Amino acid sequence: MSFFNPHTELRTHEVTNQPPVLENYNLFTSDPILQEATKRESTGSTFENLVYTGSQLGHETCLENGRLANENPPKLKLFDRFGHRIDEVEFHPAYHEMMAVGKGSGLSSLPWEEDVQDGHLHHAVLEYLLHQVEAGVCCPLTMTYAGIPVINRVPELRETWLPKLVSRSYDSRMVPAHLKEGCTMGMAMTEKQGGSDVRANSTKAVKSDEGYLLTGHKWFCSAPMSDAFLTLAYTDNGLSCFFVPRFRPDDSRNNFFVQRLKHKLGNHANASSEIEYQDTWAMLIGEEGRGVATIMDMVHHTRLDTAIAPVSLMRQALAQAVHHARHRSAFQKKLIDQPLMTAVLADLALDLEAGVLTFLHLAHKFDEAVENDQARTYARLAVAIAKFWHNKRCPNFVYECMEALGGAGYVEEGIMPRLYREAPLNSIWEGSGNVICLDILRTLGKEPEALDLFFHQVAPVIGQNGALDDTLSQLRDLLQDTAGLQSNARMIVEKMALCLQASLMLQYAPADIGVLFCDSRLGEGRNYIYGATRIADAASILDRAFPAYDGAHPAGSNSPTQHLNR
Template sequence: MPKIPSPDQLATHEVFNQPPPLVDFNAFELDVPLQSALERNGAAAHRDQLAVFGKRVGSFEALEWGRLANENPPKLKTFDRFGHRIDEVEFHPAYHQLMRLGLEGGVSGAAWNTEHAGHMLHASLLYLMTQADAGAVCPMSMTYAVVPALRAEPAVAAEWEPRVTIGQYDPRFIPAAEKTGATMGMAMTEKQGGSDVRANTTRAHALGTGEYELIGHKWFCSAPMSDAFLTLAYAQGGLTCFLVPRWRPDGTRNAIHIMRLKDKLGDRSNASSEIEYHGAWAQRVGAEGRGIRTIIDMVQGTRLDCIAGSAAGMRAALTQAAWHTRHRTAFQRQLVDQPAMRGVLADLALEVEAATALMIRIASAFDAAQAGNEREAAIARLATPIAKYWVCKRQPGFVYEALECLGGAGFVEEGPMPRLFRQSPLNAIWEGSGNVIALDALRALTREPQAWEALRAELGRAQGAHPLLDAAIDRLDGIRVNGVPAESEARAFVETVALSLEAVCLRDAPSAVLAGFCVTRLDPDNRAFLYGGANASLDTDRLLARALPSE
């Protein structure tokens, strides 16, 4: 991605009708849907901080770091040259620059260091950071989300919470007590079980009060250079949550062996690994036998970040499509002025509006729950898996459609679209793939009927906003007449709830947005399988004015 313009006049032809590089833009100031969602949810006070961060992530420098970190993926160094086992991962310098940008910009710590709307600030920062590079965001997300789980064990929280919320990046591989800041990872799944963590075989042997040694393996351990991990193992009292640091209290390396790094479809800048515990020292977090209950507090936070990450991936793809079509002419008109292209772009813009609005609304529920609002806490518990299911599943098809707006130029590795496309399935898989998430939502209906009551009241706040939304809510009430839907109906139910929630979140948006969303998503007679295919009249001028980056 050259910073200095290349010559236009070549030996055989002149280079023209090509878009200029999209660099040095402010990712926040261009994003009207994000600004509007924050204002509607009472978080407009964070605009200045987000504008500063948006300028950083849209800079040529940060975008170049993202490119370099993905083109030079991490490498495992199992042994040093003298034959000592070290189990370290080596990263390109660009990765460390991205980590510093995000952590010191507040991605991990803002929710815990901000008095007002901290989770909305966090979600917005992560959403913006993802547009520079999604891979580096993974350890930032886990470092943010670990805090509620740590608090299940006050002594552990007192030691580790200040380290993970301080907002400093220290890449040195030394004991966490000697560092200026720490990051946290997670290691839950095993080869034989995957999402079925109760099938885990890792064992924990008690050493003394709250201290254990772990023997076993983990099939997925993201960010293995984190300073510590939350993990699950069977103790005498059942499946239990543990904190496993990279260093033992005596200053020696903990017995965590990195067996290999995953060769992944996307997320190339981030290291994901398979590990083994060979008597690794650990501290119990929460009571024995309460491991899933403890770690689910961390999972809830990372699911919010899956929503934010997918909304960001779609926003980044739309930005590229919009920029290209504004600067490319075909058949005597700019691409953006072609009616068929305008229909596709407007439909994509509606998707981003809805995903962004839902992300911020759920983050606002996190904020209210943290302040003790039980109704909002119930909404967060049920709406988070529902939104995670829907928004993350929309991302791959969305990015493909945006890629097609660029034509062949979107299919070559020199541009950003292949990386966005390879990244697009990840959030739908991480922290529970589709069926797991949909069934989680049904279980929440069974365990917490008050959560559905709170969510239904939230839907009722938009009653009368649009006839198609009213009809969708009536259909949901019909599904719920006989109790919890059957497992075979889980996906259909969650989809209907998610679409209704998105419309509710847009009830105070401009009429072009709400009406456009309802007629293209909630009308059973008008929904299309592909973007731009609905037989509906959209106010494309207003939709595109909100969505397209300016010069």
């Protein structure tokens, strides 16, 4: 079956040697690595929802909505036509379509719904799939997912807000929560003078008869059209965590003033904003003075998604590059048959597989952590390691994929520039690289058992690969140098990330791929650019990463690979 050609003929020349658009394929069933890992980490749940959502997201309509949402950024509407202050954000219809797909899939709610198995695992897969199509809509869905465990601590909020937050209905109306079919949550932590140093915040909270009144500013508030936010402000007893809804309990609009929308490098579909509070009604969550500890539960869960997102971008970029190489010819050969091109793409595929194994391993630990303290401790450490490493690999990975498309990869009509602009974001959001490294050192200092659990995770493969064993030995030496911990922090975290990935690759990837990953990433002869690794069977690695697709398979089909739904 060939691709439908909707274009008119040109008088001067015939358009040839151009790859067809990659669309109408199932993002889940066309990903063998994802399917295998999801099945292995699952405790017995079924995958119908993942197959269905993968079909939706790979359809040409959804892919087009992702493009339109990104190319038509939100607009701030401070006043209505009568002069009333409204502080609302207007989105393109495509954005709402994408939000409805995400919310409807359960991406933001699955772990908190009743009688759901492997909720965090399925959430992770859905995040990975949706982020490949449009990253901007993932922010409010991620924050909703991450905010629910904090809301659950307060009986009053749990009773009134939880049903709205776990609802799979997307309701974009700016009306009080009790009038809506479903709600979303946001977060507002950082301020101009402090950034990641939230203890430098200046927002004040004063107790009133019915709650607290907040006055101050927030330098970054993502998704200001969310229905409620978690935020930080100082009381007399210290920095505290508060719940701020867009409407007060009497259904009047809360004093939530949007000053402007950020003009960002990427993430254009998402309305990141600066806001001000002025006697803004809020409810205290947790104890006064314990705000950072309280909101860290939300941060912990958002970090899972910031560890998934870069791998998702890598997946979409590699799929585009491999698809292009299979259809484009140069020097009398398909690009995919050019040894140097396959060497680059296969080298990229090694990092992609390691990333997929890592984030699904983490998601499984998040599920275990519900009833297992050791899993909770390990997940807190490992998710920070993965967030750091995946985001450091992502920008150069996406760039290499863009280069594989040549000039066609650099023009804005395609998806590559969007992926490239998105690539640095998740390294900055929820803690930049240095902040994450320092946080990991803090965790190791406060919870030394976390390090024991890390080494226990890699223990099953000790002795199987000399490069991994040597790196583990180097890691132990670095950790014993207490005086140099901070200056060596990035080196320590890099080695922890690679050792974790290597252990997963040796355990779960095909044997030759696991060994190749260890030798090329940890061995003495390792290289620092993609394509400089000696790979004997690059074609099979690429077939595993992205099976050949020629447009013959409709989006809802189980082809090109048989899904593992049980």
